[in-house]
Amino acid sequence: MTYSPQFPNPRITVLPVQAGDPPFRIVEIDGEVIGTATEVTDVLLAAAxxxxxxHDLDDPASVRWVGGGKLSWRLH
Incomplete structure (x- = not known):
């Protein structure tokens, strides 16, 4: 039997920080852009x-963070 890892396919994807005033991240749900977020609370509100x-923002089965995790909200 061959083991095949399961890669989560979360419904929510948060893309990298974009330049703006304030900086923001684009949020996708089910592959569609639904808006932007300037803080993690915005992601939770969009999900709701x-x-x-x-239940867990660090669970890759719930949210896919691209270009930084839930604490990345500024350009580097």
């Missing part, structure tokens, strides 16, 4: 509006 419960 879409009816998606998020």
């Amino acid at each position: 509006a879409a009816g998606i419960p998020v």
